[in-house]
Amino acid sequence: MNKQQLAAKIWASANQMRSKIEANEYKDYILGFIFYKYLSDRLESFALSQDMGKDDLQSLSEDDEETVEFFKSSIGYFIAHEHLFSTWIDHESDFDVSHVRDALSAFSRLIHANHKRLFEGIFKTLETGLSKLGESAAKQTKAISDLLQLIKDIPMDGRQGYDVLGFIYEYLISMFAANAGKKAGEFYTPHEVSVLMSEIIAHHLKDRETIQIYDSTSGSGSLLLNIGQAIAKHMLNKDKVKYYAQELKENTYNLTRMNLVMRGINPANIVTRNADTLEDDWPYFDDQDPVNTYDPLYLDAVVSNPPYSQKWDPQHKDADPRYARFGLAPKSKADYAFLLHDLYHLKPDGIMAIVLPHGVLFRGGEEGAIRKNLIENNHLETIIGLPPNIFFGTGIPTIILVLRQKRESSDVLIVDASKGFAKEGKNNKLRACDIKKIADVVTGRLTVPRYSRRVPKTELQANDYNLNIPRYVDSSEPAETWDLYASMFGGIPQSELDALADFWKAFPGLRAALFADDGTPYVQPKNSDLAQATRAHAEVTQFKQAFTSAFAGFTPWLRDALLKQMLTLQIPRQEALICEELFACLAKVSPVPLIDKYQAYQILDDHWQPIAVDLEILQTEGFSAARVVDPHYVIKKKDGKEVEVQEGWRGRVLPFELVQAVHHKKELDALRDKENRLSEITASLEETLESFSEEDKTNDTVNDAGDKFVAAAVAKEAKLLLADAKKSGDFEPESFEAKIIQSADWLAEEKTLKAVIKQDAAALHLKTKTTIEGLSDAQVHELLERKWIAPLNDALHGLPDQQIDVLSTKLEALVEKYRITYADNAREIQQAEAALAGMIGELDGNEFDLKGLAELKTLLAGN
Incomplete structure (x- = not known):
């Protein structure tokens, strides 16, 4: 089920529930039941892995203490057969709301002592809120039954190529933000921003054997999950990553726990806390054993997207070690309080990334003093300006700050990434190419014209520690200019052709072939069809041949990297390896990099997403999954109700259309x-x-x-x-x-x-x-090559033509710009005025009409 299909099902269900609960509360119910299904399915899978049969499953009971303890010690909890999600579905006609209450109550009792912190109270919303779903038990039962029927079809087997729980949360937040009257952006980090932060963090930590990461305002937990996935590109053992999370809102805190558990993270590597980050600092201890469990928490990486400019109480905080070195944030804006909290919990060689409003870069007062201290102590490493309207519910400009405890340099890398995005509905969205470019610039600390610059501390001091991005990086497009001589007399200004310098360097003879140069600052086109003349030029043809030659080995390399290793390769790492090979091929094309490597990366990423899903299926289910055909279900109306019916079949991995074509x-x-x-x-x-x-x-x-x-x-x-x-x-x-x-x-x-x-x-x-x-194995390999490799290659081989089209379009626009001169326009106006003056003499009217016409004729004649 892709995201669009999932969103449609969820929204349809949400509309049915509107009369029963507040729109914004709906997400807590659906996410709670999804998590319960996950735990039920996980228990069943574990039971089957222990050679238990169907009869054994049906006999699972709380009365069998030995079996209960076996499950609790193995997976952390126990669910009896009568309380399994699958049992509710199988006995739909007998289902009752009381079954849910009994099941949740039993779950709370049957958590292993070592997993109390992870699971205790995780279903509180469901336990206390079922009565909101209807005035009577019958209505509550009907509402929950409808919800269970929706949830039974939601995929949660890890094969979707996206964080299902996080996506549902994001989707519902975006749809309900207005109804809830809340700024949803305060507690949800869009996936793309999360991925960007994760890439930066993962690069810094890539050589470590064990890693501890912490989100001080964890929300749905998606930011932590993305960091874990990014780190997986560099680490062989994902169990070497430990996750710490703190969240104030209880419902959202429960979601953090659900999301981390559902992604298959070892429960021993999940440490969560429901507390106020600013009021209750982390130092944690168990009441049963305060001495041995005390944990001040210093970590390899800290990330957060705290609520923007939230009020807080700085009174009596001046002795707090988190703030003592730098100062207290003003009570009206806690942005720097969150930042200093995160910085305090970093190890000396750690790294942190925090999302904050743009105002923290230049606001004065207490914030200015903190900013000065951070810069003077060399903690601030990077500032990334994000596009506007990238967060749900708020259009204010936002930034990512990257900080370190100890640095060798004192400069600050400032990146203006505000122009790179795609429009998606009312919001803007970072594309894969935007994320890759920002991450490369940040990790390489690169200076890119009109995009990024390493600013020395002396310059920041000279500007009184004002970090407003336009002071240091001007990303604005140059204003269009009009050459006065060319506007009056025609011709193409040499200076405007000079702006296409990269093309003239790549094709040294093309400019002279297209334009006649008489030694003046102006040239004339030699051809009426510049696009055709450009394409036919020998150097352009050689450029396309060079691209083909540079990529001659790319298809065989992909065969080895994907087809031969499909069952053993590390999926998170593989796209990065393909990207390295792709960039290496591009580097061979021309001394002048005409083709934007990030445009090529976007093509790779677009094609990689479905490939990754296929690889996940093949690695999880085995190579034979490529020969599996599943029923294809569609929603149809029957007797006024929407029902799911089978309509043909679909290949689990191989599309029917592809197989038919071959x-x-x-x-x-x-x-x-x-x-x-x-x-x-x-x-x-x-x-x-x-x-x-x-x-x-x-x-x-x-x-x-x-x-x-x-x-x-x-x-x-x-x-x-x-x-x-x-x-x-x-x-x-x-x-x-x-x-x-x-x-x-x-x-x-x-x-x-x-x-x-x-x-x-x-x-x-x-x-x-x-x-x-x-299909034979060889036939499957051939079809997978056609599905995975051929479309990617075709798209990449279209890049040279796209660049030539860019050049042709710019040249034709330049010719059109000066084709009609001011003199031409003036003559056309004079001719039109003369013609109109001649027609006026043929008009008739009363005395005053004729006087008016005579005056107009005089004006048109220029007298």
Whole structure:
């Protein structure tokens, strides 16, 4: 199930629940039940792994103390068979709200002592809120039953290529933010921002054997999860990462725990705390053993996206070791309080990243003093300016600050990434290429014109520690200028051609081939079709050949990297390895890097996402999963209700369309020919109907709306007309009668074709199912190459043409800019005025009209 399908199902369910609970509360119910299903499924999977059969599962009971203890010590909890999610679904007709209450109560009792901190109270929202789902037990039962039917289809097997729980949370936050009256951006970090922070953190930690990471305002937990995934690119053992999370809001804190558990993290590596980060610092101890469990918490990495400019109480905090060195944030804005909290918990060689509003860069007062201290002590490493409207519920500009406890340098890298994004609805979104570029610039501490700069501390001091990004990096596009001489007399200014310097360096002879240079600062185009002349130039042709040559080994390399290692490769790491090879190939193309490597990376990432999902399936289920065909379900209305029905089949890994194109091309082509003929008939019928007069359309052969033929009436009318034609001769080709006879033939052919197409398509569909199930290993490899590698290669090989198109478009725009001169415009205006003045003399009117016309004629004549 892809994100769009999942979102549609969730939204439909949410609308049904609107009358029962507040829209924003709905997410707590759906996420709670999803987590309960996960725990139920996990217990069943564990039981099966212990050679328990179906009968053993059905006998799981709280009364069997030995079995209960075995499960608790193994997975941390126990759920009896009667309380399993699958049992609720199997006994849908007997389901009752009391079953949920009993199950949640039992779960709380049956948590292992070592897992109390992780699981205790995690279902509190459900336990205390079920009564909100209806006035009576019957209505509550109905509401929960509907929710369970939705949840049973939500995938949570890790094969989706995205964080399912996090996506649902994000989707519901975005849909309900306005209704809830809250700034949802305060407690949710968009996935793309989370990935960016994760890449920066992971690069710093890549060589460590064990890692501890902490989110002081954890929200849904997605930021921690993304860091874990990014680190997995560099570490062989994911169990070497320990996660610490702190969250104030209880419902959201529970979600943090759910999300971390659902992603398969070892429970021993999850340490969470429901507390106020600013009021209750981390030092934690167990009441049972305060001495041995005391934990001041110093970590390898700290990340957070705290609520922006929140009020707090700084009173009596001046002795707090978190703030003593730097100062107290003002009570109206806790931004720096959160930052200093995070910095305090860093190890000397640690790194932190925090999302804050843009104002922390330049606001004065207490914040200015803290900022000065951070800069003077060399803690501030990087500032990243993000695009506007990137967070739900708030359009304020935001930044990411990267800080360290100890640094060798004192400069600050300032990155203005505010221009790189894609528009998605009301919000902006960082693309994969934007994230990659920012991460590369930050980890490499690179200076890129109009994008990033390493600013020395002396310059920051000279600016009184004001860090406003435009002071240091000007990312604005140069304003368009107009050359006065070229505007008056024509010609292309050499200075404006100079702006395309990269192209002229790549193609040294192209400029002279396209433009005639007479020694003045202006040139004239030699060709009327610059685009064609550019493409035909030898150096451009050589550039495309060089690209093909540079990528000659890329397909064989991909075969080795993907197809030969598909069952053993590390999925999180593989995209990075392919990216390195891709960039290496691009570096061979030309001394001048005409092709933006981040544009190429975006192509790779777009193609990688479905590849990663396929790899996850193959590694989880084995190579034979490529030969599995699943029922294809669709939602249809039946008796006023939406029901799920099977409509054919779908390959779990291999699409039917691909298999048909390779193994059943003859049948597929024949089917396409019939479909094309059907389209031709449809177009002919529409064209014929459009040619009818309004009177013709009142005939019984056309429906009441006048937009469609009535097949039966047309056939009947044509039969009568043909009988008449035998007596009186043929009708004129463009006559109404001739058109009706022709339309009758088309409609008859259309009816036959539709039946044949339906029959042939069904037969081809079943034949394809059989083919997939019987594919040899070699055939599977060939099809996977066509699915994974061929489309990626095709897209990459389109890059040279795209760059030539960019050049051609710019040159044609430049020619058009100065094609019509001011003198040309002036002459056209004079001619128009003279023509209008001549027509005025032909007009007539009363005395005053004529005086007015005479004055207008004088003005038009320029007198």
